[in-house]
Amino acid sequence: MKPAPFAYAAPETLEETLALLAEYGDEAKLLAGGQSLVPLLNFRLARPRYLIDLNRVAGLAGLAADDVALTVGAMTRQRRLERDPLVQQHYPLLAEAAAFIGHPAIRTRGTVGGSLAHADPAAELPAVLLAYGGSVRVQGPQGERELAAEDFFLTYFTTALEPTEVLTAVRFPRWPAGTGWSFLEVSRRHGDFALVGAAALLTLDADRRCTRVAVALTGVGGTPYLVREAPAILVGQEVDATRLEAVAEAARAGVDPEGDLHASAAFRRHLSGVLTRRALQQAAARAHPV
Ligand SMILES: Cc1cc2nc3c(=O)[nH]c(=O)nc-3n(C[C@H](O)[C@H](O)[C@H](O)COP(=O)(O)OP(=O)(O)OC[C@H]3O[C@@H](n4cnc5c(N)ncnc54)[C@H](O)[C@@H]3O)c2cc1C
Numbered sequence: 001m002k003p004a005p006f007a008y009a010a011p012e013t014l015e016e017t018l019a020l021l022a023e024y025g026d027e028a029k030l031l032a033g034g035q036s037l038v039p040l041l042n043f044r045l046a047r048p049r050y051l052i053d054l055n056r057v058a059g060l061a062g063l064a065a066d067d068v069a070l071t072v073g074a075m076t077r078q079r080r081l082e083r084d085p086l087v088q089q090h091y092p093l094l095a096e097a098a099a100f101i102g103h104p105a106i107r108t109r110g111t112v113g114g115s116l117a118h119a120d121p122a123a124e125l126p127a128v129l130l131a132y133g134g135s136v137r138v139q140g141p142q143g144e145r146e147l148a149a150e151d152f153f154l155t156y157f158t159t160a161l162e163p164t165e166v167l168t169a170v171r172f173p174r175w176p177a178g179t180g181w182s183f184l185e186v187s188r189r190h191g192d193f194a195l196v197g198a199a200a201l202l203t204l205d206a207d208r209r210c211t212r213v214a215v216a217l218t219g220v221g222g223t224p225y226l227v228r229e230a231p232a233i234l235v236g237q238e239v240d241a242t243r244l245e246a247v248a249e250a251a252r253a254g255v256d257p258e259g260d261l262h263a264s265a266a267f268r269r270h271l272s273g274v275l276t277r278r279a280l281q282q283a284a285a286r287a288h289p290v
Helices: 014-027 037-042 078-083 085-090 092-098 104-109 112-118 124-132 230-234 241-254 265-286
Strands: 007-009 028-031 050-053 063-065 069-073 135-140 143-148 153-155 166-173 180-186 196-204 210-218
Touching: 014 028, 014 050, 014 135, 014 166, 028 037, 063 085, 069 085, 069 112, 078 085, 078 092, 078 104, 078 112, 085 092, 092 124, 092 180, 092 196, 112 124, 112 166, 124 166, 124 180, 124 196, 124 210, 180 265, 196 265, 210 230, 210 241, 210 265, 230 241, 241 265
Parallel strands: 007 050, 028 050
Antiparallel strands: 063 069, 069 166, 135 143, 135 166, 180 196, 196 210
């Protein structure tokens, strides 16, 4: 298949990009890594009249970190998350999860901003952003705004981004040193999108009692799903089998997955519990109080 005809623009600044978006509005599509958009164009599931390529726009790629957070430019390739020593050391959940995205060739082109803006309900990065309690930075005709992950993902392939806005950067807050992490997923074949995935972060004190925890799931509905009950069940407590099962039960009860040709809704619900429990267990085992 070939895409329907479109006009192509390759702006070099964010200002030019915003001006083009303001002019063309929802007749335009931004092109990042192209790993989701190009197949959609080729199947003519997307037929934009204008394609605005972000690849030459200055200042959209790269990592910046301080003691508080990691800021990832929207055009940073997914592969960088997996390989960057700073990410591996201080944001190991991000590095671990990135390695589950498709295959190396896809991660080498695919961008962090593209994955979040595309908002595939089975994607890894949206759940990881939710687990970290992160946010996205967005630039539009009215200036900049920052949206918490919880407010950004609205439903299947739909975010709070306006057609005139560009996602410019993503912010992952740093969790305390010694925090344990785990990303687990079940997919039909290695490299496939997850049927269900779980991203967990868990901090322990010197008595191995939980001081902070988050677990978020992917593949269980239109948006990534935060298991909100986890802190009430685990914080201040030892992470034992009974409490892990209580969080798993909360996950199973809370998710609202749909069935499709890859997995039934019941199987996805079952996986939600299993992966929640296992991810928290692994995160607790990796946590070391400092
Ligand atoms: C075979 C295959 C397997 C894959 N497996 C997985 C997987 O297991 N897990 C997973 O998460 N993904 C997977 N992907 C998708 C991959 O991660 C894509 O890279 C990602 O979904 C989109 O990122 P992109 O940079 O390629 O964006 P593009 O495809 O260029 O764009 C995707 C959408 O986001 C919009 N967009 C992109 N950047 C911005 C921005 N900065 N601001 C506003 N809007 C923007 C575009 O307009 C478009 O609508 C797979 C892809 C393929 C081809």
